[in-house]
Amino acid sequence: MSSLAVRKAAPAAGTTPGTAQGPPLRRRIALIPTITLLLGAVYTLLPVAWVVIASTKSGSELFSTFTFLPGTGLMGNLKDLNAYRDGVYWKWMGNSALYAGLGALLSTGVSAFSGYALATYRFKGREAIFNVLLAGVLMPPIILAIPQYLLMAKAGLTDSYLSVLLPQILSPYGVYLSRVYAAAAVPADVVEAGRMDGASEWRIFTRIAMPMMIPGMVTVFLFQFVAVWNNFLLPYIMLSDDEKFPITLGLFTLLQQGNSQPALYTLVITGAFLAVLPLIALFLVIQRFWSLDLLSGAVKS
Amino acid sequence: MPNTKRARLVASTIAIALGATALAACGSSDDSKADSGPVNLTFWSWAPGMDKVVDLWNKGPGKKDQITVTFKKQASGDTLVTKILTAHKAKTGPDLVQAEYQALPTLVSNGAVADISKEIGDAKSKFADGVWGQVTLGTDAVYAVPQDIGPLMFYYRADLFKKYGLTVPTTWDQFAETARALKKKAPDVDLTTFSANDAGLFAGLAQQAGAKWWTTSGNKWKVGINDAATQKVAKFWGGLVKEGAIDNQPMYTPAWNKALDTGKQIAWVSAVWAPGVLTTAAPSAKGKWAMAPLPQWSANEDVTGSWGGSSTAVTTDSKHQAAAAKFAAWLNTNGDALDTMAKEGGIYPASTSAQLSGAFSNPPAYFSNQADFYTKAAEIAKTTAASAWGPNVNVAYTTFNDAFGTAAKNKSDFVTALNTMQDTTLADMKKQGFEVSQ
Numbered sequence: 101m102s103s104l105a106v107r108k109a110a111p112a113a114g115t116t117p118g119t120a121q122g123p124p125l126r127r128r129i130a131l132i133p134t135i136t137l138l139l140g141a142v143y144t145l146l147p148v149a150w151v152v153i154a155s156t157k158s159g160s161e162l163f164s165t166f167t168f169l170p171g172t173g174l175m176g177n178l179k180d181l182n183a184y185r186d187g188v189y190w191k192w193m194g195n196s197a198l199y200a201g202l203g204a205l206l207s208t209g210v211s212a213f214s215g216y217a218l219a220t221y222r223f224k225g226r227e228a229i230f231n232v233l234l235a236g237v238l239m240p241p242i243i244l245a246i247p248q249y250l251l252m253a254k255a256g257l258t259d260s261y262l263s264v265l266l267p268q269i270l271s272p273y274g275v276y277l278s279r280v281y282a283a284a285a286v287p288a289d290v291v292e293a294g295r296m297d298g299a300s301e302w303r304i305f306t307r308i309a310m311p312m313m314i315p316g317m318v319t320v321f322l323f324q325f326v327a328v329w330n331n332f333l334l335p336y337i338m339l340s341d342d343e344k345f346p347i348t349l350g351l352f353t354l355l356q357q358g359n360s361q362p363a364l365y366t367l368v369i370t371g372a373f374l375a376v377l378p379l380i381a382l383f384l385v386i387q388r389f390w391s392l393d394l395l396s397g398a399v400k401s
Numbered sequence: 402m403p404n405t406k407r408a409r410l411v412a413s414t415i416a417i418a419l420g421a422t423a424l425a426a427c428g429s430s431d432d433s434k435a436d437s438g439p440v441n442l443t444f445w446s447w448a449p450g451m452d453k454v455v456d457l458w459n460k461g462p463g464k465k466d467q468i469t470v471t472f473k474k475q476a477s478g479d480t481l482v483t484k485i486l487t488a489h490k491a492k493t494g495p496d497l498v499q500a501e502y503q504a505l506p507t508l509v510s511n512g513a514v515a516d517i518s519k520e521i522g523d524a525k526s527k528f529a530d531g532v533w534g535q536v537t538l539g540t541d542a543v544y545a546v547p548q549d550i551g552p553l554m555f556y557y558r559a560d561l562f563k564k565y566g567l568t569v570p571t572t573w574d575q576f577a578e579t580a581r582a583l584k585k586k587a588p589d590v591d592l593t594t595f596s597a598n599d600a601g602l603f604a605g606l607a608q609q610a611g612a613k614w615w616t617t618s619g620n621k622w623k624v625g626i627n628d629a630a631t632q633k634v635a636k637f638w639g640g641l642v643k644e645g646a647i648d649n650q651p652m653y654t655p656a657w658n659k660a661l662d663t664g665k666q667i668a669w670v671s672a673v674w675a676p677g678v679l680t681t682a683a684p685s686a687k688g689k690w691a692m693a694p695l696p697q698w699s700a701n702e703d704v705t706g707s708w709g710g711s712s713t714a715v716t717t718d719s720k721h722q723a724a725a726a727k728f729a730a731w732l733n734t735n736g737d738a739l740d741t742m743a744k745e746g747g748i749y750p751a752s753t754s755a756q757l758s759g760a761f762s763n764p765p766a767y768f769s770n771q772a773d774f775y776t777k778a779a780e781i782a783k784t785t786a787a788s789a790w791g792p793n794v795n796v797a798y799t800t801f802n803d804a805f806g807t808a809a810k811n812k813s814d815f816v817t818a819l820n821t822m823q824d825t826t827l828a829d830m831k832k833q834g835f836e837v838s839q
Binding site for chain 2: 164185246249250253258259337341352353356357365
């Protein structure tokens with residue numbers, strides 16, 4: 101799921117070849133990158149196509165019919181998924197939306213604040229803080245899950261919505277990206293001009309810097325949204341009540357039913373297919389903010 | 402069973418993060434006070450339909466005793482063990498957990514599950530001795546109440562056996578002959594496969610041959626994964642794979658499902674829960690499969706191993722251990738509870754009286770042609786050999802997947818792979834701080 105950005109970019113990049121060369125040469129040069137990118141697209145899209153097609157197959161068709169032949173069971177699968185434990189799937193979907201949506205929004209906010217502060221203000225220990233953050237970028241979040249669980253247990257917050265939301269609000273990568281972006285997109289002169297005109301620091305941030313940082317923040321939001329949506333280990337450790345599970349965890353329980361019962365493959369596949377749809381929709385909707393990048397980046401200094 | 406790469410990754414990640422945990426420190430529950438007033442218990446389990454059984458309790462005996470149980474559905478497997486241990490570290494574990502038999506020693510040595518021998522009354526009489534041994538770990542303590550078991554059996558396509566003129570093997574020698582005979586008649590059909598993804602099955606087969614992988618004397622562990630019995634089993638299957646008499650591809654893959662469904666593989670050594678798996682793996686062969694006892698090492702023996710099965714344990718974190726033990730005993734000995742579990746979750750009960758009652762009076766739908774399926778199953782279940790699990794079964798299993806995976810693929814020596822398994826498991830025990838005798 102997280103490779104969507106690459107996938108979306110692939111065909112677009114393939115159609116914009118180099119400009120300096122003459123027509124015949126250009127065609128020959130563009131061929132190899134185009135083929136490479138097409139191969140890349142096939143490589144990443146094939147599993148998605150498999151999921152889409154497999155989700156239309158009923159249990160008896162899943163392993164017996166040709167892999168890329170659509171089946172007849174989509175409606176049945178959806179009905180079964182809807183009926184499973186009184187529609188707990190939709191609850192998982194809602195939970196995922198909450199964790200990813202609210203979590204990414206809060207995380208983006210924190211990243212924007214701190215990134216802007218690190219980029220515009222000079223204060224003691226700024227580089228030290230930034231270096232610690234950089235170390236945080238290198239630290240895989242998986243390592244932190246257990247210590248975070250033990251901390252949450254001390255606070256009595258395990259098995260709650262907060263236990264999954266809180267640890268994901270501070271994203272070192274988001275702060276890092278925000279700082280780099282703020283440094284590039286918000287010229288010091290503009291901030292200085294705001295001060296000259298008597299605007300408060302808060303007003304400068306919200307009215308002048310923030311609009312300039314929007315494209316970068318959209319990126320941070322998307323990264324964080326996808327990261328939380330796909331996150332498995334943190335909610336796995338934190339939650340034990342399956343009514344609070346996000347979709348990743350819910351589907352995992354469908355797969356691991358113990359050995360007296362077979363894994364519910366059709367439900368898992370259909371569930372996984374439905375779970376990708378919101379991500380695709382989000383990318384399509386938010387894509388336009390990226391093109392804004394080209395327009396709003398041009399602040400003369 | 403289907404064990405995703407991710408599950409394994411998660412398990413090992415958590416295991417690493419938790420750090421090696423030290424010596425056997427058995428949890429004792431002597432301090433559990435007599436409960437009075439309403440009690441709320443949480444129960445982690447993966448069994449499908451367990452919510453309905455818990456409802457039965459909450460409306461019936463639970464209401465009377467003011468013990469309310471909240472069921473929280475989990476994903477099964479090694480990952481759950483590590484999750485329980487993590488929760489135990491933070492003292493936030495649930496009151497009751499479902500635990501596979503081979504996971505119990507790990508939970509006990511980490512002090513996560515409590516000794517409930519004083520609270521469960523006469524529950525012992527409802528179970529076969531071999532099964533009960535799995536929850537006592539050979540001590541006077543009782544660490545769980547057995548829930549379901551998975552005695553090994555031999556499943557085969559009755560119609561195709563007839564077509565190829567094969568008889569059902571009763572010894573492993575006959576089994577090998579059958580595989581060879583089939584190869585001669587139909588070179589593109591395999592009798593079965595040796596799957597290097599399912600250590601549980603191999604453990605069960607070794608158990609049938611008399612292997613004892615983990616034993617204790619005093620406070621020292623002994624690891625005997627490459628003992629004579631297991632070597633015999635490894636040589637047998639390795640030989641069949643090497644000469645090409647059987648397939649060497651893993652089970653529980655789409656390709657395997659297809660092979661079963663289309664009759665490219667016509668037999669499966671599996672446990673009593675196989676009908677559930679066959680229903681989805683080979684839907685078009687319904688009614689064509691039949692079940693027979695597992696082939697024996699010598700004609701005058703009658704013994705089987707087991708694959709899977711689980712129990713209900715009370716945690717040391719529980720503040721109401723007596724109440725929790727009461728529920729665990731009811732859950733696994735009450736007729737209605739077991740009947741519901743069998744119908745909703747397809748489990749095969751460990752309780753001997755439940756094996757022939759209610760839900761088990763008729764054969765599973767997939768085996769509608771074999772009316773005495775469950776009568777036969779109950780007889781086979783009685784012959785289950787005692788198992789001997791240790792505190793790092795997960796390490797042994799992971800090594801099995803790696804070493805035997807390579808051996809099966811290259812058709813190389815299985816005994817070498819077995820020795821790797823022994824050495825790695827032994828080294829891990831030492832690293833964890835267990836006292837091990839050579």
